[in-house]
Amino acid sequence: MMLKHSSGWFAAGREVRLAATLLSDSAFKLFVWVCLHAERNSGRLPLVVANLARSLHKPEPEIDSCIQELVSAGVCRFLASGSIEIQDTFWPYRRDLREANSGDTEVYVAAIRRLFLRHRCVSSSFSPADEQLAAAWRHRGVPLDRTERAINLGVARKYAALFNNGKGSPITTLSYFENLLDEVDRANVSPDYWQHVRKRAEQFELRWRSLPTAGHRTSAPSLETK
Numbered sequence: 001m002m003l004k005h006s007s008g009w010f011a012a013g014r015e016v017r018l019a020a021t022l023l024s025d026s027a028f029k030l031f032v033w034v035c036l037h038a039e040r041n042s043g044r045l046p047l048v049v050a051n052l053a054r055s056l057h058k059p060e061p062e063i064d065s066c067i068q069e070l071v072s073a074g075v076c077r078f079l080a081s082g083s084i085e086i087q088d089t090f091w092p093y094r095r096d097l098r099e100a101n102s103g104d105t106e107v108y109v110a111a112i113r114r115l116f117l118r119h120r121c122v123s124s125s126f127s128p129a130d131e132q133l134a135a136a137w138r139h140r141g142v143p144l145d146r147t148e149r150a151i152n153l154g155v156a157r158k159y160a161a162l163f164n165n166g167k168g169s170p171i172t173t174l175s176y177f178e179n180l181l182d183e184v185d186r187a188n189v190s191p192d193y194w195q196h197v198r199k200r201a202e203q204f205e206l207r208w209r210s211l212p213t214a215g216h217r218t219s220a221p222s223l224e225t226k
Contacts, residue, residue: 055116123170150180159204
C-alpha cells in the first residue's frame, strides 16, 4: 500500500481504537487533531485554546471541556510548560528517552495553571509566585478536585460582581483563591452543589465571552451565586 502523501499522517492503531471507546465524539476529534500535530518523539503539543478552537471550528468553552475530558480519562496530561502530553497507553511512537517525566509536582502545577488561566476574568501569565504557591498546595496535600472547586467558586463570584457592578478588576494572582480552599474544605455540602457552582461559572464565562468588549459593561441585571 502506498501513501498519497508522505507527510502529515499519524500511525493510528490500537491506541486510537482504545481512545475511541473512552471519549465523546468531540473529545475524540480533539484527540486525533492533537495526535496529528504533536511532536513524534515526545507526544507533546503546546496548548493554545484559541488556536484549537479556530482549527476545529468549535467554541473555546467546548475545547476547554474536551481538554478536561482527555485529562480526566487519562488520555493526556498537562505539563507545567503549558503543553499537553498524550499518555503512553495512547501514544504509538517510542518516546525519546531524554524526555524524562518531571514527577507529580510538575503535573499538579500544570493542572492548576490550566484551571487558573482558562477563565477570561483572570489576567495573569501564571507567574513564578503562582507556580510556587501551586507547588506549596501540592506539598500540603491539597487535592486537585478541592482546588478546582475553589477556583470555580472564586470565578463565579468574580463574574457575578463584574456583571452586577458593570465594571471591576480581573483576578491577577493565584493567591486570590487561597482562602477559598479553606472555605471549600469546611463546606458541608453535597457533590451536587459543586456541580452547580461549576455550571454557574461556565454560564457566566459564556456570557462574558459574548460581550462585544469583555471587561466593560455599563449595565447588567443583578446575578447571584449561592
